[in-house]
Amino acid sequence: MDLVVNILLGIIVAATPLVFAAIGELVVEKSGVLNLGVEGMMIVGAIAGFSVTLESGNYLIGIVSAILAGALMALLFGFLTQTLLANQVATGLALTMFGLGLAALWGQSYSGKTADKFPKLDIPLLSDLPVVGKLVFGQDYLVYLSVALVLAVSWFFRKTRGGLIIRAIGENHEAAHAIGYPVVFYRYLALLFGGGCAGLGGAYLSVVQTPFWAEDMTAGRGWIALALVVFAAWRPGRALLGAYLFGGITILQLHSQGFGVKIEAQYLSMLPYLATIMVLVMISSDRMKVKLNAPACLAQSFRAAT
């Protein structure tokens, strides 16, 4: 039983940064923008969160700094792609390269340093219950935040006017503009949200999961988050499930030898990418399904007709 609980705990910790980064990118893509710079925003969030937490000794300030750092990176992306109409694919890749480099420069003096453990929820009695105590009432605060964020985004898209406007802009920016919605403004907002979430996901890695700093410590999670959005067919609930599934695969690698399964870890690592391709093929092959899922204006620049 303890082993199962430990595995489940491991999955939650592995999945949470993916949840943050993916839910942010999901909102961005729903608004019709493809930001391939998630990895870059995550790593800058990771170093911002770690260095500020270490210097200030305050987790809250550290986490907020990470969110701001991610949002600033997204602002740069927004300025280039929304105001200057630059190509989104190229700008996103540039953002990732720039972010990885910037974080390494910034973190040079923090390399190998460690921070204290992040506090966990501890409710007397409830957190001491067997099995559910640790799983449901004993997580760190950010895990609850990540789940709440997914629920909030899901509600936002289904029930609010703002959500409807963002979806409309992602589907047909010309029409949304004609009705009078400020397309570029809403896309900036979506991008800032996405950047903040990516920064938070990065900080989860460096402040909570393994409280130390190492160059390139995001290790491709930004790309997994991007894959996850497609895997989830742009639906918040599925993104959450997908993150736990992909997180589970990472934990499976650690435990596979313990179970006496002889399979190379690399093959398991391939699974998220292969699964994403499969899902992409499944939702793309049927034109009706594409229309239902993928935002129609994804990665297209918008220029107001004058």
Place this chain on the structure above:
Amino acid sequence: MLRIVPRREPSRTMQILTPILAVVLTILAGLVLFALLGKDPFRAIYIIFFQPLTSTYALAELTVKATPLVLIGIGLAMGFRAGVWNIGGEGQFVMGALAGGSVALALHGSDGFWILPMMCVAGALGGMVWAAIPAFLRTRFNANEILTSLMLVYVAILLLSVLVHGPLRDPEGQNFPESRLFGDMMTLPVLIESTRAHVGFVVALIAIVVAWLFLQRHILGFQIKVQGQASQAARFAGYSEKRIIWLCLLTSGGLAGLAGTFEAAGPVGQLVPGLPVGYGFTAIIVAFLGRLHPFGVLLGGLVMALTYIGGEAAQIAMSLPSATTRVFQGMLLFFLLAMDLLVNERIRWVPRPKSERAMG
């Protein structure tokens, strides 16, 4: 108020001027960055951008780094022109190295002038096979090639890792995850004595001329340009979009695969998990820096190679982290993309219309 007004045709002057301006702005931004970091900014910029141009050895290294960048960049640029977004050059590079390298390892101990050409063919095929997957998924299932080619990068890197840890591992090595060293007949001839400059660079130069001729003179080259600039016109003219997707992906995959074999059979000399160092991604910058033109790609490749070598030199001389190179590459692409605006648009002062003034 300032208004962005589209130009009827992209400005030629700006097309040539903006990459140069982007490099200058990157250097200026670098000065500020190093000053902020408390390093001597002028020394750092000198070491990164100018010192590599002063010695024969460094110039030879420039061609070593430029070879994969240019080879991959040519293919990507061709695809980007047609609106085919292959961003998985890195994966095709790895599969090329794996295919070419496997041939070398299978023929271990044998001799013959035919081995190296065979490796190159295998490498190009390896890259083509890997690029054929996104081409098939796009033409058959309408799956976005940006995402599929990108996902396949990581699959390829993991595949290289698993094979080098297992079946391709050096049987006489000490369990290190690396293959045997390639024999003399399996490594690329060196151009200049006591440097690493190899014939791959010559191949890259030839590829540039061929690509230029193809785009200028061949009907398919013309179709690629029409497809990218006016896809509706291409449809009316009866050009097959599927054929262009296949052509662009197979060409860029083949060139990336060849670059991978060159890397394994040239400067590296074996298969190691660390073979891919991001050339496939940097080549995307190269393609843009070169304005998607074959000759531009050559210049772009040399500039990006400079940032690699300069970055390494700065690492040794000023103990800057290797990531400095990536900061510069990212900034360069930012500036370049920002200035695309000057190529395609005109910025004009337009008096505010009355209705808008009334609204606020």
